[in-house]
Amino acid sequence: MDLRRREFTALLLGGTAALGLVGQADAESDPLPSWNAGPAKDGIVKFVHATTDAASPDFVPAAERIATFDQDGTLWVEHPIYTQIVFAFSRVPAVVKERPELANDEAFKTVLSGDREAIGKLSMDQLLSVVGATLTGMDVETYRNEVEAWIKQARDQRWNRLYTELVYQPQIELLNYLRANGYRTFIVTGGGQDFVRAYAEPVYGIPPEQVVGTMFGLSFKPGADGKPVLVRDPKLLLNDDNAGKPEGIHLVIGRRPQFAFGNSGGDREMLEYVTAGAGARLGMIVLHDDAKREYAYGPAQGLPDTKVGTFPQSLYDQAMKEGWIVVSMKTDWKRIFAFE
Amino acid sequence: MDLRRREFTALLLGGTAALGLVGQADAESDPLPSWNAGPAKDGIVKFVHATTDAASPDFVPAAERIATFDQDGTLWVEHPIYTQIVFAFSRVPAVVKERPELANDEAFKTVLSGDREAIGKLSMDQLLSVVGATLTGMDVETYRNEVEAWIKQARDQRWNRLYTELVYQPQIELLNYLRANGYRTFIVTGGGQDFVRAYAEPVYGIPPEQVVGTMFGLSFKPGADGKPVLVRDPKLLLNDDNAGKPEGIHLVIGRRPQFAFGNSGGDREMLEYVTAGAGARLGMIVLHDDAKREYAYGPAQGLPDTKVGTFPQSLYDQAMKEGWIVVSMKTDWKRIFAFE
Numbered sequence: 001m002d003l004r005r006r007e008f009t010a011l012l013l014g015g016t017a018a019l020g021l022v023g024q025a026d027a028e029s030d031p032l033p034s035w036n037a038g039p040a041k042d043g044i045v046k047f048v049h050a051t052t053d054a055a056s057p058d059f060v061p062a063a064e065r066i067a068t069f070d071q072d073g074t075l076w077v078e079h080p081i082y083t084q085i086v087f088a089f090s091r092v093p094a095v096v097k098e099r100p101e102l103a104n105d106e107a108f109k110t111v112l113s114g115d116r117e118a119i120g121k122l123s124m125d126q127l128l129s130v131v132g133a134t135l136t137g138m139d140v141e142t143y144r145n146e147v148e149a150w151i152k153q154a155r156d157q158r159w160n161r162l163y164t165e166l167v168y169q170p171q172i173e174l175l176n177y178l179r180a181n182g183y184r185t186f187i188v189t190g191g192g193q194d195f196v197r198a199y200a201e202p203v204y205g206i207p208p209e210q211v212v213g214t215m216f217g218l219s220f221k222p223g224a225d226g227k228p229v230l231v232r233d234p235k236l237l238l239n240d241d242n243a244g245k246p247e248g249i250h251l252v253i254g255r256r257p258q259f260a261f262g263n264s265g266g267d268r269e270m271l272e273y274v275t276a277g278a279g280a281r282l283g284m285i286v287l288h289d290d291a292k293r294e295y296a297y298g299p300a301q302g303l304p305d306t307k308v309g310t311f312p313q314s315l316y317d318q319a320m321k322e323g324w325i326v327v328s329m330k331t332d333w334k335r336i337f338a339f340e
Numbered sequence: 341m342d343l344r345r346r347e348f349t350a351l352l353l354g355g356t357a358a359l360g361l362v363g364q365a366d367a368e369s370d371p372l373p374s375w376n377a378g379p380a381k382d383g384i385v386k387f388v389h390a391t392t393d394a395a396s397p398d399f400v401p402a403a404e405r406i407a408t409f410d411q412d413g414t415l416w417v418e419h420p421i422y423t424q425i426v427f428a429f430s431r432v433p434a435v436v437k438e439r440p441e442l443a444n445d446e447a448f449k450t451v452l453s454g455d456r457e458a459i460g461k462l463s464m465d466q467l468l469s470v471v472g473a474t475l476t477g478m479d480v481e482t483y484r485n486e487v488e489a490w491i492k493q494a495r496d497q498r499w500n501r502l503y504t505e506l507v508y509q510p511q512i513e514l515l516n517y518l519r520a521n522g523y524r525t526f527i528v529t530g531g532g533q534d535f536v537r538a539y540a541e542p543v544y545g546i547p548p549e550q551v552v553g554t555m556f557g558l559s560f561k562p563g564a565d566g567k568p569v570l571v572r573d574p575k576l577l578l579n580d581d582n583a584g585k586p587e588g589i590h591l592v593i594g595r596r597p598q599f600a601f602g603n604s605g606g607d608r609e610m611l612e613y614v615t616a617g618a619g620a621r622l623g624m625i626v627l628h629d630d631a632k633r634e635y636a637y638g639p640a641q642g643l644p645d646t647k648v649g650t651f652p653q654s655l656y657d658q659a660m661k662e663g664w665i666v667v668s669m670k671t672d673w674k675r676i677f678a679f680e
Contacts, residue, residue: 193594194594207403208593208595218587218590218591219583220583220609228609237578243559247557250570251577254533254549255549269560273560273568273570
């Protein structure tokens with residue numbers, strides 16, 4: 001684990017090293033070098049000082065310093081389709097071979113056709129039925145190995161980069177900055193808990209027990225060698241989106257976090273729950289408004305709406321009212337990816 | 341939290357301090373002074389050395405050192421009735437006042453009668469219906485405060501001690517010894533997750549996020565002041581007993597632990613799951629065979645069976661076959677409680 005993590009970190013930070021000594025000195029004095037100066041960066045630094053300075057009225061003991069991050073669209077690219085769905089699609093041919101009746105299912109038929117336009121029109125329920133049929137039925141350790149093997153070579157089509165390279169460098173710096181100040185950083189994702197756990201440690205420095213996600217039921221039974229394993233059931237146990245996010249936070253963490261970062265309507269309840277707590281709390285939201293360097297989507301500020309990561313106007317209005325910081329990719333992030 | 345924890349620790353360790361300098365020196369050289377020399381103590385020390393010595397073939401990196409403990413009957417007294425049930429009973433009069441129709445329910449009527457013999461005959465399903473009606477319907481923070489207030493003054497009848505004083509001193513030493521060797525210690529209990537979280541930190545040094553327990557659903561809704569809260573639903577989400585224990589471990593921890601300690605048939609699957617992993621794994625079971633200092637129960641070795649903490653002969657036989665260590669309270673534990 002540690003070795004792989006170091007390798008990944010080296011990969012992610014490679015760009016910085018290339019800047020030479022001056023760049024390094026900057027990085028040392030500024031923990032958030034990929035953030036432009038402005039209210040978002042200021043808000044982060046002020047929050048961290050307020051909650052970690054023992055003399056501050058908003059001081060939070062180290063054990064209670066919890067920060068939660070949505071993943072898709074908040075820590076890495078979610079457009080044009082969630083990476084986990086791409087993984088599910090990659091398994092469709094093998095699953096249909098084992099269960100030929102699925103070839104007549106509309107969703108499976110569409111995925112097998114390879115017709116991108118038709119695939120783009122599948123409903124979220126159809127996508128979830130594909131996920132349910134392709135990502136369950138095996139034991140949790142086999143599943144983890146399969147995700148690990150896939151994600152080491154699967155590439156996004158726009159950049160021709162590994163999906164794990166499409167993490168936002170400003171957020172990697174923010175995770176490190178929070179951890180350097182005693183915060184424990186959790187992912188709270190609508191994606192599958194076990195999917196994200198398979199790569200969260202090397203990619204984000206976040207261990208499996210700090211990943212809260214959509215949970216499937218598990219069956220305890222003897223494996224191939226007779227030794228007991230946990231088999232992934234298609235039965236949904238917790239849909240970790242919307243109100244499911246605060247629920248998942250309570251079940252796994254059991255404390256109300258001090259800090260939450262999201263990017264869509266699915267993060268609204270997490271932001272509400274976190275910022276309703278006493279003392280200093282900070283809610284932040286990524287606004288995808290940079291079509292050139294990443295994507296621009298969501299009706300807030302007149303951007304087009306899409307199937308993933310909807311950022312409705314009502315969330316924007318609520319953010320203004322509640323004092324949640326809306327982060328513009330275009331103006332607040334100096335650099336988006338480590339490879340830039 | 342830290343302050344309270346120090347106070348509790350002082351309370352728990354008070355007995356040792358009274359022994360004076362010689363006792364202290366012993367405690368310093370022996371991390372498990374309340375354990376008698378023998379195979380159980382040896383097994384623990386060997387396991388810890390094997391998994392933490394970097395030169396050992398069974399070395400486990402610090403991040404993967406996870407130890408899981410059942411609570412009732414493993415970390416504290418569960419006899420004659422689980423403490424959480426006593427708490428639920430204490431709330432019955434108030435709940436019946438609010439919902440008078442419950443006075444006609446057989447289980448509630450029996451609890452209200454105060455007839456101990458009749459209460460002792462209630463089935464586990466009846467007990468769970470009382471728990472469901474008395475320990476849900478409030479928000480999680482209110483519930484936590486109520487458990488905290490109750491457990492600070494509620495006393496067991498045999499010893500007239502706080503329930504939190506009825507923790508086993510050898511196990512407190514074992515938790516500390518494991519943590520001193522880089523292990524993270526989790527409770528994995530059939531009891532309510534939020535019940536145990538309310539006192540696990542001061543009593544065991546175990547923070548809320550390291551308590552896995554029986555989970556109820558949660559509803560996210562506005563509280564009395566309009567701010568959002570999580571309300572405890574009567575709907576059972578995970579019964580963290582038997583096969584539910586490995587399931588809860590995977591959902592909350594996401595790693596297969598190296599070490600598990602239980603005391604009853606409800607811990608069997610956790611022990612199976614943990615010890616089926618590769619490398620050095622250790623399973624341990626408390627046998628309650630000391631009627632004088634604590635209790636003697638369970639059919640294994642001819643002791644009487646009881647409603648709580650059943651230790652069937654089949655579990656004993658399986659332990660012998662699998663190499664799980666059966667700990668005799670009578671012969672392996674020099675001291676059971678800190679107040680002795």
